Amino acid sequence: MTKSEQVPKKSRFKSEAIQWSVMIAVAAILYMTGLHKDVIATLQRAVMWTGLYDVTAQIDELNGPFLNASDYRFTMTDQEGVQLNLDSFEGDVLFINLWASWCPPCIAEMPTIQALHDGVADRDNISFIMLSLDQERDEGRNFMENRGFEMPYYFPASSIPAELSSSYLPTTFVISAEGQIVYKHEGFGNFNTPEFRNFLISLAEES
Structure with a gap:
């Protein structure tokens, strides 16, 4: 394998390492600041409004117990x-x-x-x-x-x-x-x- 063939692989590995480092850093910041909860909640709301997953509260009336x-x-x-x-x-x-x-x-x-x-x-x-x-x-x-x-x-x-x-x-x-x-x-x-x-x-x- 020539040097010219090795360079793209090294460059690609370096690029992927940087991307993973950035994602890990962002995830860590979100977790430490508590913002990860809002991100997850926003994603769940997005799924709800797009209709990709039906989260409508179905009314299956329950014949449950009485409070005493x-x-x-x-x-x-x-x-x-x-x-x-x-x-x-x-x-x-x-x-x-x-x-x-x-x-x-x-x-x-x-x-x-x-x-x-x-x-x-x-x-x-x-x-x-x-x-x-x-x-x-x-x-x-x-x-x-x-x-x-x-x-x-x-x-x-x-x-x-x-x-x-x-x-x-x-x-x-x-x-x-x-x-x-x-x-x-x-x-x-x-x-x-x-x-x-x-x-x-x-x-x-x-x-």
């Missing part, structure tokens, strides 16, 4: 630091979302929940409980405030009832006015649809 008196004693702290029990919302249709600021799928679906919230804002008996599972409350608080989300958010102040627990984030529940779990969705979903909005409204009108 002990479940309604579950204690939360609101965004102002005030403690309240779940029974403060008893009689309302509840949209409960378990999320965390470090969870890319949670970040990706949050705008769709905000849109759903805005779409039923005129209904006094539909309440949203965005339950942050961030270990540091300031992280959840800063996320909601910096992103401009206006749904009421809360932090657990006691153990989450077994019926409302999940090993997945995000997880969404809908509780009827009678206290029955009628919907559960684990993972990222698009809740900004007429079907889901009408689902909540129909439950509210039944109460």
Whole structure:
């Protein structure tokens, strides 16, 4: 093999090494600054809007269990630091979302929940409980405030009832006015649809 044949290979190897170094450096910067969560969330939203993957929250109404008196004693702290029990919302249709600021799928679906919230804002008996599972409350608080989300958010102040627990984030529940779990969705979903909005409204009108 002549020197002229070896040079392109060396040059190509050097070019690939530089490219990999740049990609690793960018990945490291994104990770250290926490921006990797936003990048992943943006990619997930892009997939949702392009329709390449159907993430529409399908309404498979669940004939689930009813919350009991002990479940309604579950204690939360609101965004102002005030403690309240779940029974403060008893009689309302509840949209409960378990999320965390470090969870890319949670970040990706949050705008769709905000849109759903805005779409039923005129209904006094539909309440949203965005339950942050961030270990540091300031992280959840800063996320909601910096992103401009206006749904009421809360932090657990006691153990989450077994019926409302999940090993997945995000997880969404809908509780009827009678206290029955009628919907559960684990993972990222698009809740900004007429079907889901009408689902909540129909439950509210039944109460």
